[in-house]
Amino acid sequence: MTSPGPLLPPVEVALARAVPSLPVAREGQRLAYEPKFDGHRLVIFRLEDAVRMQARSGRIVTRAFPDLEAAARPLPPGTVLDGEVVVWAGGRTDFASVQKRAFAATGSRAARLARELPASYAAFDLLAQGGEDLRPLPYAQRRARLMALLEPLGPPLQAVPMTTDPELAATWYEALTAIGVEGLVVKNLDEPYRAGRHWRKVRHAETRDAVVVGVVGPRLRPRSLALVLPGDDDPVVSSPLSPAVRAQLAAALRELPEAEPPAPPGELPTALDTVGTRITYRPIPPELTVEVRQESTVRHAATTVTRLRVGE
Structure with a gap:
């Protein structure tokens, strides 16, 4: 096999689609x-x-x-x-x-x-x-x-x-x-x-862990979170948080320092929400882990935060 030159970044990576049960080989596979x-x-x-x-x-x-x-x-x-x-x-x-x-x-x-x-x-x-x-x-x-x-x-x-x-x-x-x-x-x-x-x-699980890298809305009472999921590095914006999750997050967010250096409002990063709209978020240190559930919509996966993981 010949190659026109060395393989250089960036390359598009192979990904996997979710299936409900462990696949077995068909004949000839x-x-x-x-x-x-x-x-x-x-x-x-x-x-x-x-x-x-x-x-x-x-x-x-x-x-x-x-x-x-x-x-x-x-x-x-x-x-x-x-x-x-x-x-x-x-x-x-x-x-x-x-x-x-x-x-x-x-x-x-x-x-x-x-x-x-x-x-x-x-x-x-x-x-x-x-x-x-x-x-x-x-x-x-x-x-x-x-x-x-x-x-x-x-x-x-x-x-x-x-x-x-x-x-x-x-x-x-x-x-x-x-x-x-x-x-x-x-x-x-x-x-x-x-x-x-x-x-x-x-x-096994319908839920998985995600790391919080930002908040949408007031810092201590956010409407949604910017999250990084396993295997990816592009943050996504969660669905609106439930009152119970907001209450869980309030104390934890209060203990986190501001991101260094804090970005001006016009230079805040953005991430896609559940309908594919780019939403600005306020970065925070990646210190908090939440449990999330993902459900497919017509165009995107809706990411719902179910709870804050504490001391696990």
Whole structure:
């Protein structure tokens, strides 16, 4: 296979669509099952003289992960990995800690957080090697190359576990909740890597965690929240908060410092709400985690906050 040149950021990433039950292979089909880590999607580019890291949105976030940048330097130039950043705490993945890492605004803060909350990288695909674009290859071939590449390196860069045995996959689906893994991603071993929702995912819970990065309305009594969901870095605006959730949030928001530096009203960031309208929000430090429920509407997913997670 030939390539017109090295694969460079940004690249559009492959995504998964939700399905209600664990898929099984049809006749002539070969499936792979992988744990679904709720972390921060990250594409790692080992260039000739540097390492670059791209979030799902295409934003370059290398500065936020100095530990992973150092870990990626031994990779051969021309390598491009796709995977998820996770932080382990108490034997479980901790999505809130991942977001603290991802939103580190300065080099000094990123370095401190790298010491306090060291990141691991769960690689699930190899998009390029030696400058060769591997995306057209079947996943089975990309997976074999990924394993051969990462096995000599070891943590914090590791390939996610994978099985082609549906019975073992079912066991994983039930057992891995103990370490914070809420589901599986299912891929066709014969398919190339394509942007869009060609993979499938199945989850245990209808709810998931999200990190609060901003408020819409008064700071201590917000109407809605700007949230970052697992695997994404583009904030979304929640549905209007219930009175009970507003009451829960009031005390927690009062204890948070203002974002530094506070943005003038005309320069506030925006995020999409449940009908696709861009809404301005006031940034806050990514210290609060909420439980959310997502429901599909005609055009967008409505994100409803069900409760504030406290001390969990």
